[in-house]
Amino acid sequence: MTTIRRFEEESARAYAQGKIGGFLHLYIGQEAIAVGAAHALRDGDHVFQTYRDHGIALALGMTPRAGMAELFGKDTGCSRGLGGSMHFFDVENGFFGGWGIVGGHLALAAGAAFKSKYLNDGKVTICFFGEGATNIGGFHEAMSLAGLWKLPIVFVCENNQYAMGTPMSRTSAIEDLTLKAAGYGMIGDRFEGHDIDTTTSRLQLAVDRARNGGGPTFIEVQTYRFRGHSMSDPAKYRSRAELEERKKSDPCHIARTRLMEAGITEDQLDDIDVEIDTQIDDAIKFANESPPASEAFMHNSVYAPSLITDPHRYDPTNGGQA
Amino acid sequence: MRSIRYREAVREALLEEMDRDEAVFLMGEEVGHYQGAYKVSEGLLAQFGEKRVIDTPIAEAGFAGIGIGAAMTGLRPVIEFMTWNFSFVAFDQIISNAAKIYQMSGGKITVPIVFRGPNGAAKQVGAQHSHAVSPFYVSIPGIWVAIPSTPRDAKGLLKTAIRDDNPVVFLEGETLYNVKGDVPETDDDELIPFGKARIAREGDGCTIVAWGSPYYTALEAAEELAKDGIECEVVDPRTLRPLDIETIVESVKKTNRCVIVHEHWPYGGPGAEIADQVQRRAFDYLDAPIERVASLDLPMPYATNLETLVLPTVPRVVEAVRKATYAR
Numbered sequence: 001m002t003t004i005r006r007f008e009e010e011s012a013r014a015y016a017q018g019k020i021g022g023f024l025h026l027y028i029g030q031e032a033i034a035v036g037a038a039h040a041l042r043d044g045d046h047v048f049q050t051y052r053d054h055g056i057a058l059a060l061g062m063t064p065r066a067g068m069a070e071l072f073g074k075d076t077g078c079s080r081g082l083g084g085s086m087h088f089f090d091v092e093n094g095f096f097g098g099w100g101i102v103g104g105h106l107a108l109a110a111g112a113a114f115k116s117k118y119l120n121d122g123k124v125t126i127c128f129f130g131e132g133a134t135n136i137g138g139f140h141e142a143m144s145l146a147g148l149w150k151l152p153i154v155f156v157c158e159n160n161q162y163a164m165g166t167p168m169s170r171t172s173a174i175e176d177l178t179l180k181a182a183g184y185g186m187i188g189d190r191f192e193g194h195d196i197d198t199t200t201s202r203l204q205l206a207v208d209r210a211r212n213g214g215g216p217t218f219i220e221v222q223t224y225r226f227r228g229h230s231m232s233d234p235a236k237y238r239s240r241a242e243l244e245e246r247k248k249s250d251p252c253h254i255a256r257t258r259l260m261e262a263g264i265t266e267d268q269l270d271d272i273d274v275e276i277d278t279q280i281d282d283a284i285k286f287a288n289e290s291p292p293a294s295e296a297f298m299h300n301s302v303y304a305p306s307l308i309t310d311p312h313r314y315d316p317t318n319g320g321q322a
Numbered sequence: 323m324r325s326i327r328y329r330e331a332v333r334e335a336l337l338e339e340m341d342r343d344e345a346v347f348l349m350g351e352e353v354g355h356y357q358g359a360y361k362v363s364e365g366l367l368a369q370f371g372e373k374r375v376i377d378t379p380i381a382e383a384g385f386a387g388i389g390i391g392a393a394m395t396g397l398r399p400v401i402e403f404m405t406w407n408f409s410f411v412a413f414d415q416i417i418s419n420a421a422k423i424y425q426m427s428g429g430k431i432t433v434p435i436v437f438r439g440p441n442g443a444a445k446q447v448g449a450q451h452s453h454a455v456s457p458f459y460v461s462i463p464g465i466w467v468a469i470p471s472t473p474r475d476a477k478g479l480l481k482t483a484i485r486d487d488n489p490v491v492f493l494e495g496e497t498l499y500n501v502k503g504d505v506p507e508t509d510d511d512e513l514i515p516f517g518k519a520r521i522a523r524e525g526d527g528c529t530i531v532a533w534g535s536p537y538y539t540a541l542e543a544a545e546e547l548a549k550d551g552i553e554c555e556v557v558d559p560r561t562l563r564p565l566d567i568e569t570i571v572e573s574v575k576k577t578n579r580c581v582i583v584h585e586h587w588p589y590g591g592p593g594a595e596i597a598d599q600v601q602r603r604a605f606d607y608l609d610a611p612i613e614r615v616a617s618l619d620l621p622m623p624y625a626t627n628l629e630t631l632v633l634p635t636v637p638r639v640v641e642a643v644r645k646a647t648y649a650r
Binding site: 097 | 347373378379381383384385386387388389390391392393394395396397411414415418419423424425426427428429430431432433463464466485486487488
């Protein structure tokens with residue numbers, strides 16, 4: 001969790017320095033959800049996330065080097081500099097993106113779960129999205145089909161209270177989003193996402209249910225982002241008092257308390273923090289020094305190689321002609 | 323060779339590929355128990371069962387997306403749109419997801435998926451059910467667009483589409499399902515490569531480029547023009563992306579004239595693209611401006627007298643060729 005927090009803080013700094021461009025959506029304040037999910041999953045499971053994707057990628061095992069290099073637009077990045085902040089990918093660790101259109105990736109995640117059912121491979125898929133996505137058609141169709149076919153998937157709505165700048169009270173007719181689960185024939189669960197113990201155990205229940213043939217679950221995790229929607233958002237739609245109140249339940253502080261309750265000493269935790277700082281500094285240095293994204297790779301990655309369609313017959317610089 | 327219908331050719335391709343590879347499945351509305359809205363998938367449910375011939379609710383965005391997700395993780399889905407008119411509600415899945423994933427993931431994730439179904443106007447089905455969709459899909463890098471005119475091409479191109487590791491938009495002709503034509507025996511396993519045009523009729527008087535339903539309009543016009551001594555060369559691109567521009571240009575260099583016949587609207591699209599490329603690559607060979615015969619630039623009317631005016635017809639193609647050959 002601290003790795004995610006420090007990664008995001010340094011990303012924000014690098015963004016301000018102009019090293020990172022485009023959109024940058026930080027996960028600060030929501031860390032306990034990603035890390036809880038990573039604990040609940042096994043190797044070979046699948047995860048899909050929105051554009052606020054750095055946290056889960058790191059939680060699943062992506063190196064800060066690969067993540068930071070991607071943000072810097074470098075060839076060593078997790079998507080070779082062609083994805084960017086919103087499109088992290090790390091298939092080896094089960095991370096299937098990194099998606100930029102609200103509601104557009106829920107059906108993809110259902111597709112991965114469909115594959116697991118088709119092959120009976122025992123894998124589970126978790127799909128994250130925000131509360132803002134629960135109003136768009138893509139949400140409905142994916143939930144509807146996953147419920148109908150009892151796919152091994154867990155839909156996790158990270159309700160951080162604001163769809164960009166609009167509070168949920170102005171976007172949703174209901175306050176308890178899990179009421180929607182019944183309409184898709186699936187079980188709903190709803191809890192606060194600040195405490196790593198809670199997120200881990202509750203997500204584990206749903207993951208186990210999916211793995212054991214119990215079908216999909218719809219989870220609403222109540223959380224809060226400490227930063228704006230993206231780097232360009234000063235978050236003027238909420239009060240400082242509200243933010244300060246929320247920061248009292250900072251998931252990183254709660255996790256630290258939990259560890260100390262479990263007998264880890266303050267010194268030991270400080271040592272881990274130093275180690276993480278070193279790792280993030282190294283990631284920044286690595287990203288800075290890495291070669292830029294490859295022009296040749298850009299041209300050669302529009303289409304996957306094919307034995308039947310000669311890829312050399314495609315010229316991306318000239319209107320897709322053969 | 324034996325003569326079978328276009329519908330049967332598509333079905334044979336599906337059957338043979340599903341038989342060959344367990345990862346291939348068919349998903350869409352009414353593909354199973356109903357046996358296909360156009361009877362393309364007739365009998366497949368009985369042969370492969372509900373696991374691999376999957377009826378869906380009416381939710382194109384949902385099942386297109388599920389297909390893409392399944393393709394990302396190792397399966398080879400064939401997604402049927404009952405007609406391509408209904409693909410527009412799934413457009414975001416195709417343009418934002420399927421077409422982008424390979425590059426956006428740094429080349430780590432392939433999307434071997436085929437979206438297929440009937441395309442173009444049928445008979446009096448009105449403004450919302452008569453779209454020729456190729457201009458929308460052909461402009462997207464990251465997907466291939468195949469548009470077979472004959473049963474043989476339908477089968478051979480679909481088998482290629484299913485084996486290719488990229489998303490393929492496969493546009494069948496709604497009015498072509500009953501067309502009969504020669505197709506190799508089933509044990510031939512013929513794969514027709516993408517990006518290779520077919521010269522359907524040789525001639526040195528004028529090149530006609532045509533695909534989909536208007537391909538037959540072009541052939542009929544060519545017969546008529548031959549009576550007057552104008553021998554047309556009819557070129558069918560077979561795939562619009564990749565586009566075999568070389569074959570088209572070589573033909574124009576021989577005939578010095580070019581008429582492009584298609585069903586989609588005249589504004590933009592592959593018709594305009596081909597005209598642009600031909601004038602740049604064969605400018606010194608052209609003896610007349612390139613002519614185009616397209617659907618009229620308006621929504622499809624219901625009334626049959628008006629619909630006939632909108633679609634490309636033999637007289638319109640004949641007139642365009644006469645204009646290009648200064649034979650009026």
